[in-house]
Amino acid sequence: xxxxxxxxxxxxxxxxxxxxxxxxxxxxxxxxxxxxxxxxxxxxxxxxxxxxxxxxxxxxxxxxxxxxxxxxxxxxxxxxxxxxxxxxxxxxxxxxxxxxxxxxxxxxxxxxxxxxxxxxxxxxxxxxxxxxxxxxxxxxxxxxxxxxxxxxxxxxxxxxxxxxxxxxxxxxxxxxxxxxxxxxxxxxxxxxxxxxxxxxxxxxxxxxxxxxxxxxxxxxxxxxxxxxxxxxxxxxxxxxxxxxxxxxxxxxxxxxxxxxxxxxxxxxxxxxxxxxxxxxxxxxxxxxxxxxxxxxxxxxxxxxxxxxxxxxxxxxxxxxxxxxxxxxxxxxxxxxxxxxxxxxxxxxxxxxxxxxxxxxxxxxxxxxxxxxxxxxxxxxxxxxxxxxxxxxxxxxxxxxxxxxxxxxxxxxxxxxxxx
Amino acid sequence: xxxxxxxxxxxxxxxxxxxxxxxxxxxxxxxxxxxxxxxxxxxxxxxxxxxxxxxxxxxxxxxxxxxxxxxxxxxxxxxxxxxxxxxxxxxxxxxxxxxxxxxxx
Ligand SMILES: Cc1cc2nc3c(=O)[nH]c(=O)nc-3n(C[C@H](O)[C@H](O)[C@H](O)COP(=O)(O)OP(=O)(O)OC[C@H]3O[C@@H](n4cnc5c(N)ncnc54)[C@H](O)[C@@H]3O)c2cc1C
Numbered sequence: 001x002x003x004x005x006x007x008x009x010x011x012x013x014x015x016x017x018x019x020x021x022x023x024x025x026x027x028x029x030x031x032x033x034x035x036x037x038x039x040x041x042x043x044x045x046x047x048x049x050x051x052x053x054x055x056x057x058x059x060x061x062x063x064x065x066x067x068x069x070x071x072x073x074x075x076x077x078x079x080x081x082x083x084x085x086x087x088x089x090x091x092x093x094x095x096x097x098x099x100x101x102x103x104x105x106x107x108x109x110x111x112x113x114x115x116x117x118x119x120x121x122x123x124x125x126x127x128x129x130x131x132x133x134x135x136x137x138x139x140x141x142x143x144x145x146x147x148x149x150x151x152x153x154x155x156x157x158x159x160x161x162x163x164x165x166x167x168x169x170x171x172x173x174x175x176x177x178x179x180x181x182x183x184x185x186x187x188x189x190x191x192x193x194x195x196x197x198x199x200x201x202x203x204x205x206x207x208x209x210x211x212x213x214x215x216x217x218x219x220x221x222x223x224x225x226x227x228x229x230x231x232x233x234x235x236x237x238x239x240x241x242x243x244x245x246x247x248x249x250x251x252x253x254x255x256x257x258x259x260x261x262x263x264x265x266x267x268x269x270x271x272x273x274x275x276x277x278x279x280x281x282x283x284x285x286x287x288x289x290x291x292x293x294x295x296x297x298x299x300x301x302x303x304x305x306x307x308x309x310x311x312x313x314x315x316x317x318x319x320x321x322x323x324x325x326x327x328x329x330x331x332x333x334x335x336x337x338x339x340x341x342x343x344x345x346x347x348x349x350x351x352x353x354x355x356x357x358x359x360x361x362x363x364x365x366x367x368x369x370x371x372x373x374x375x376x377x378x379x380x381x382x383x384x385x386x387x388x389x390x391x392x393x394x395x396x397x398x399x400x401x402x403x404x405x406x407x408x409x410x411x412x413x414x415x416x417x418x419x
Numbered sequence: 420x421x422x423x424x425x426x427x428x429x430x431x432x433x434x435x436x437x438x439x440x441x442x443x444x445x446x447x448x449x450x451x452x453x454x455x456x457x458x459x460x461x462x463x464x465x466x467x468x469x470x471x472x473x474x475x476x477x478x479x480x481x482x483x484x485x486x487x488x489x490x491x492x493x494x495x496x497x498x499x500x501x502x503x504x505x506x507x508x509x510x511x512x513x514x515x516x517x518x519x520x521x522x523x524x
Contacts (some may be wrong), residue, residue, distance in 0.1 A: 157486050221506070223485065225496065237500040252486070268483075268490045296523055 003030045003320055006089055008079055009256075010036035010064045012044075012307045012391070013291030014105035019311040020393035022069045030320075033097060035089070037078040039064050042133055043386055045302065048165055048338065051143050051248075052176045055132045060383075067391045075180035076176035079106070082262040084284050101286050101316055106259070106271055108161055108292040108300055112251035115156050115227060122229015128245045130169065131161070142246060143176070148185030154234055155192050156224045156252050158199075161292060161300045163345075166190070166250050167197065167207055168338045174214040175340030179359070188216040190236060191242050193223050200354040203347055205370055210339065224249075253300070255293055271295035276351065277327035279312045286319065288312055297351060298331040306390050307332040307401040320325030332403040334360075336379035344375035350403040359407035361399055369407065425451050430516075437519050438514060441476065444516025448483040456462045456505065465502055468492055472508075482512045482520040 005021060017143045018034050046060035065074045077091040082102065089097045094145035110131055112118045118127065128139035151173060155166050168188050181247040190197070190211060197211055197218060207328040211218050225237040227249065234242045239376045255270030263282050266272050272281040274294040281287040290312050298304045311329040318325055331351030346366050347355035357369040366374055389396065420440060426448045431439040438444055449469060453461050459483050461469075466500075471492045476482045485508045489496035499507035508520045 157484070223500075223506075225500075237496060238504055238506075268487050 003100040004098065005032050005101045005103065005107055005316065006097055007032065007083075007103040008089065009104070009106035009291075009293070010034045010067075010074065010109050011041065011105065011291070013107070013293075013308070014103070015064070015391045016306065016309045016393045017039070017103050017105060017290055017312060018072045018311055019069045019391065021316065023188075023393060024313060024317060027071050031073065031331065033073040033075055034068065035075070035077060035079055035091065035097070036064055039067070039076060041067055043383055044161065045165075045386070046173070046383060047130050047136045048168055049140040050133075051130050051169075052172050053140060053144070054095070054172075057137045061133065064385065067387075069392070073318045074236060079256070079258045080261065081258050082265055083263050084262070084264055084287070087286065093255055099286075101319060102187075102284075102317070102325075103286065103312070104259075104281065104287065104289045104293050105291050106256040106293050108159075108253040108271075109256055110251045111254045112249070114252045114254075115158075115224060115249075115359075117229060118227045118249060118251060120227075120229055122227075122232075125229070126232065126245070127227060127229045127249055129249055130252055131165075131250055132171045139248065145184075146246055148182055150187045150189065150232075150243060151246045151248070152189045152191055152234065152242055153243035153248045153250075154222075154242075155194075155250045157400050159300055160253050162301055162302075162335070163199065164335050165338045166248075167211070168193075170211060170216045171214060171340040172338060174216060176299065183189055183215075188214075188220060189242060189244075191219040191222045191224070193221065195220050200349065202357075203349075203355040204370060206345075207337075210345075210371075214340070253292075254329050267295055271296075276331065277311075277329050278315055278325040278360065279308055279329055280325060280344070288316060288319075289323050299333045299335070301333055301335060302386070302390070303334040304332070307334075309393065311400045328402065330341045330402055330403060336375055336382065338376065339371050340377055342376050343371040343373055344379045345369060345371050346375045346378065347401065348408075353403065353405075353408075356408040358409040361404040362406040363383055365407055438516040441517050448516065452516070456503075456510045456513060458503070458510075458514075462502070464494060464498070468494055468499065468502060468507065468511050469515045472511045472517060476515070476517040478511075482504065482515070482517045483510065484508050484520050489513060 041064040043060040046055045049055035077093040079088045080092045116371045129135040177186045197207040198204040224236045226235040234303035259270040273288045274289040276296040292300040315325045334348045349355045359365045430443040501511040
């Protein structure tokens with residue numbers, strides 16, 4: 001009998017899962033349907049470059065339907081909810097789809113309305129985000145008019161997609177204002193709820209040093225409770241304030257709203273509780289989760305989604321064959337951090353090991369935790385790999401989904417504690 | 420890691436002051452742990468949050484973050500900061516004898 005796999009979301013994770021599955025199975029073995037609410041696949045890492053005029057919003061968007069291999073059914077509709085009891089998905093267009101296996105790949109959404117004042121007066125005038133195509137484009141216009149003053153970059157709370165992107169924004173802003181010859185007129189401040197520049201100790205120290213070198217002030221443990229756009233103030237729950245002339249805010253993130261409307265599927269933030277090694281949901285054995293939608297303790301990043309793909313597809317296969325699951329996903333994350341002036345830094349880590357210095361993927365590879373032009377080229381090349389390698393479901397030659405240790409220098413650090 | 424004596428019992432705390440082994444915690448330690456965090460008088464609302472942290476940890480293996488606490492504990496985030504000015508999730512986790520909430524990756 002033909003089995004049906006339904007994939008919710010046709011972004012990074014949904015597309016690569018569909019394409020990988022299609023390669024493993026013929027049409028007579030399984031049917032694959034992917035549901036997404038729109039036909040605009042955004043290369044989200046490109047959003048970082050839009051405000052600085054280094055990319056254009058329309059150039060980082062492609063039609064979703066064209067990213068799928070032949071033999072994948074793409075359904076354009078919003079998802080209303082999932083019914084785990086009847087193994088079916090209700091769409092907002094009124095139709096219902098049954099499944100044998102469900103793959104949740106609906107990512108994370110921005111919920112700026114959950115922060116008092118954020119979408120009030122001043123939103124998209126003095127207060128922006130670059131986490132959406134519209135926001136990034138509007139911020140670009142505002143930056144080009146900005147002649148000096150206090151520019152504040154604020155992460156409201158974790159989790160966020162690509163937790164290094166706000167830091168990269170600071171580094172690029174430093175470069176951008178230098179290029180324009182007005183760096184001395186601009187006061188840059190990075191305001192974070194974390195107790196350092198980043199979550200992992202060694203990278204955090206290194207990144208804090210880079211912020212200082214680039215004259216970006218660092219304000220830590222700041223939990224934004226309110227944004228006063230008119231008055232130009234971020235106000236923390238503990239009463240502290242940071243003033244701004246222009247604010248770049250990374251709003252709170254949640255899982256997709258339909259998750260909350262699906263009994264038994266999500267947690268209080270609408271992310272889906274998921275086994276961090278097998279990627280099977282806790283909700284039901286025939287429901288698997290990939291990418292930002294999962295509540296696993298890994299970064300919400302395209303690289304993680306890519307590395308998850310291999311284990312996820314293998315586990316869908318094993319589930320359908322009645323075999324026990326492969327528990328080998330290790331939380332592997334790999335991020336290029338753009339640092340301005342045509343350089344970038346590379347970090348590589350997993351659930352257990354924090355980012356370490358050394359080289360990637362082995363001792364002759366790219367420098368880790370160090371700025372280099374090679375890493376900047378790597379970051380630029382990632383866009384082409386995204387469309388032509390990652391989405392079609394190819395592996396990167398020489399790079400396995402498990403984190404490599406060959407080129408790393410653990411002597412410089414201890415394995416991070418998991419507390 | 421260091422050993423501390425709380426309510427006459429030796430417990431292991433990590434260098435940030437969180438319990439290494441949540442099983443070493445007993446409810447008798449709460450007022451002394453709160454005092455260490457500068458909270459002299461525990462109100463019903465404090466207790467509600469501390470109990471909630473503990474039960475969430477036992478059920479899910481990690482304590483809730485401030486945002487999740489605000490959504491699920493029945494106490495608003497503003498009020499949580501009044502109760503635990505130095506950071507609700509962290510301070511309540513220390514008093515509830517559980518590891519640091521794993522929200523931030
Ligand atoms: C500014 C920025 C910079 C980034 N930089 C990097 C980087 O440098 N490197 C990196 O690795 N990652 C980066 N990322 C993160 C990366 O883009 C994401 O982690 C990745 O795209 C996650 O894939 P996903 O499949 O989980 O979600 P997505 O690709 O976001 O796809 C989710 C899909 O689900 C659909 N959907 C949601 N709800 C519904 C519904 N109710 N009905 C129908 N469809 C629905 C959406 O339309 C969407 O297409 C960045 C992200 C941002 C925002």
